[in-house]
Amino acid sequence: MSNFRIGQGVDFHQLVEGRDFWLGGVRVDHHKGALGHSDADVLLHAICDALLGAAALGDIGHHFPDTDAQYKNIDSKLLLARTRELITEKGYAVVNIDATLCLEAPKIKPYVPQMQAIIAQLTGVTIGEVSIKATTTEKLGFVGREEGVVAYASVLLEKAAR
Template sequence: MTFRIGSGYDVHALVHDVSRKLILGGVTVPFDKVLRGHSDADVLVHSVCDAILGAAGLGDIGRHFPDSDPLYKDISSLILLKRCANILNEAGYAIENIDTTVFAQAPKLEPYKDEMSHKIASTIEISPESVNVKATTTEGLGFEGRGEGIAAHAVVLIRKISKKSG
């Protein structure tokens, strides 16, 4: 069996915008700021997308869903995640597990982590036990610590399930 590992990282700025909601891991998190971006700016899901695509050598989220394309304006990142999982499966791979970390001074994410794991898992049709979501502060350091943005990192393990056709 062939295994491969992918890593993804994403950052978005926190801004005041009453027309949007803060979405992390597909979950609406009550907060007085939101993430700025072309899509819903879900840094957690974006990092998972990049890790999935990277593990199979299939580029990155910007290559498949460019922010210059109006089709992706305000799109749910869970839709992009589903598409990334489909791209991965078409290439002959399956996801074994996902481990993520969100870096944010605020809001506190502990009450939402299980729901985030479940949303990500159900979107790509894997077991919730295969998706781990962690959150940490930066102890007031850096842009996260100053409340200027949120970052996320993801690592994905995939396995080859069949020969790539083509």
């Protein structure tokens, strides 16, 4: 059995007027926000799915279903904290996280250091082990029309020493 496990996650949310836009645990200034049962933080959701997948624990919908009222408008930082607890219970620790946001606007570069700090604190790694990048779709598709946002995440877990 390997001491290392790789996981990948992806999340999509529609962008709508009248919602706060949460990315990586940070409220981003924008005229639209992501629509979802929780706060719809696509970046934290993709990271949760990557962590859960690496530990073979299913997906975010299994652990935090959108049919459960207790998760209505929940802060996704709480979901990521609980996800870390789940992988820790299974004997794993996070080594690093690499994530990509796909959106036309707004530019997220000013928010990245705060996102990295939040994600690092919630997952037990250093800021240097959390990579967050962004790209556009060059105006193509639903992301290009600013109708939605997508996040991809890859993680590496290591079996904790006993």
